[in-house]
Amino acid sequence: MLSRLFHSMLRLCCIIACLLGSSTPGRAVETQAVFSQYKDRLLQIRVVDASTSAQSTLGSGFFVDKLGTIITNYHVISKHIFNPQQYRIEYVMHDGQVHPARLVNIDVIHDLAVLDGPQVSTPHLELASNDISKGERIYTLGNPLDLGMTIVESTYNGLTDDTMHERIMLSGALNPGMSGGPSLTQTGLVVGVNVAATGNNIGFLVPVKFLKKLLDAHPKSDHKDLLAEVRRQLLANQDDYMHALLAKPFAKKILGDYNVPDKLAGFLNCWGDSDQENKPYRGSSTFCAIKNDIFLNHRFSTGEIRYSHHYFNGERMNTFRFYQVLQQYFANPGVVLSGGKEDVTEYNCHGDFVKHAALQLKVEFCVREYKQFRGIYDAMLTAATLTEDHQGLVTTLVLGGVSYDNAVAFGKAYLETFAWNHP
């Protein structure tokens, strides 16, 4: 009996020891071990301004094979792609050595870039081939705020729901400068590439499957090839989501006495509001927009899809005054897309009266072209109803980075969704 009691106490002590052994100090040792083991595969990526020889953009990267192939984010090196004479790329190794890098390939949709450097036979990171489970611990590495290579312990939270492009969500402190760095499992396998953070310890990674696809793609020989690839990817991407959106009739809902397009896809965020304070009319608005867009350069992003509907009821108003309200919303749709004079043309616009489903509309359709990627446009469509004296609707649709044919097809489907619901 005594020996049985002794063995029970011994088992209890072992259990307590194990529990103590798995507390924070032990995890810190693991994190340290991961960093020590893999730090020599990490890099700081710099884009250097040729005229001042000073760094213009900073990010992180890592070796992905023994030939010295480097992975980083597209947005880290975007200045080089648009102005290769003015900006060059170099990388800094863990021991401080600085080497020039050549841009070999890009994935502008998933914000990835492949570089080539003179280093060969380098230690490198392996890519994970299996998915990992939600809640698993991962290690995010990079060079935040140019303060030196760091490692952050994060929690893998799986793929984001309802975004146009798959991203991995993690709980961890991603900071500027860590873009392009790897996120690793405990065994050092890359599950994703750091790409963005919202603050509040929420970060995003590009899943490793997109990295594999990019590495398998044919490398590009020169600057013109790379820009052509950007154009090809933008056109292919918008073709994909446009065909998916246009494949079925648009979802509708009722706003006032009108049928209007509702949330058209899961990757759109929608909100609504009503506003009657100190106004002579009753108004309701809905607004939908895509959750993320595509970075092209520091002044220019594309890929927007957003639309809004403003419904007004002015029963107590004089008709002329009521249409003055509609005019203020129609004439000022609040469309300000990014892009400078070097990136896009001015808008061309065409307006006219349109009749559809007992609705009389005034419609304006405006487009502008991307100067460096011909055949890609930003489009705006705004319409106002002209059917009733004291009720009306103003709607605005914005599409960024689409072909002209897709802009027209979407615009048609959008307008065809509107109807007057009056009994």
Add this chain to the structure above:
Amino acid sequence: MEPPIIVEVLDRFGKIRERHRVGEFPCRIGRGYHNEIILDDPYVSVSHAELILDGSNNLILNDTGSDNGIYNTHPVERIDTVMVQDNQRVRIGHTDLRFRSPHFAVKATIRERARPHGATAQLGLVLLLPLVWLLVAAILLWNTYLEQAIIEVTFGQVLYKTLPFLIFLPLWAFVWSIVSKIVTHRFYYRQHAIWVSGIFITIYLFELALQYAEFMSAIDGLSDRVTLFSDVVFVAVLFYGHLNYSTTYSRRKAAMIGLIVAVLLTFTIQLSSFLGQAEFTNTPQFSGLLKPPVFVLREGKSIETFFTDSAALRKFDYVDDAVTTE
């Protein structure tokens, strides 16, 4: 020519500065104070020329050794001596002299514009001004009421916003009346106030009509294009009216000056705004006019036709390094 003669001293634009009746000869002309005709022109010599009668009673003009000579104006040639003809014009230094006979016929007297007379005319003006001002006030109040459409407003608030302009118009008329008093010695405040108000009402109604025309026709930029032309007409009429009233210019001359000033002024303003518009903008520019449905006079197009008509939008002309290859 036979004496006596009239010697007209002209400026470089041909306007008469002085007239001298010359009956005694020789008549000396120059810059010196010993001359009978003294010319205040630094290019004229102290003793420059003289007018004499020859034995046949002809009038002769002689150069008396001047530095810069005497020139005939038609044709332009230097002369040392010439027999003076009626209406002949010569240049001495930078001064033109023209010779006229005393029988030269001057233009008819311009009759002063009659003041409105009679009780009816006076009464009409007295009643007309308050009526016009009431109309202006009504237009301004209505316009402000429309512009404040997105908020609840009281009559007091609308009046408060309109007051500065209601005060500005009579003050503007007052300023022009002072100018009129200086130029023509007539104050004419009521007339100026009616004119200023009338011009305001005309411009407002014209621009309103343009807006409705642009909306109904759905032609973007229609009101801008017509306004460009109408601005020239308005300014030309304004200048013509003022020149015709306050100067002795012929109607044709006043109209020409009015038109030239209007074109130059409008061109300068358009150039300034054009240079401003040359700045790149990230927002679409289109006619955002909306009016009540009763002003939609034609049936709308189908959605298909609308987009077919928009096909030209996709064409942009610019030189660039665009990538087009797949």
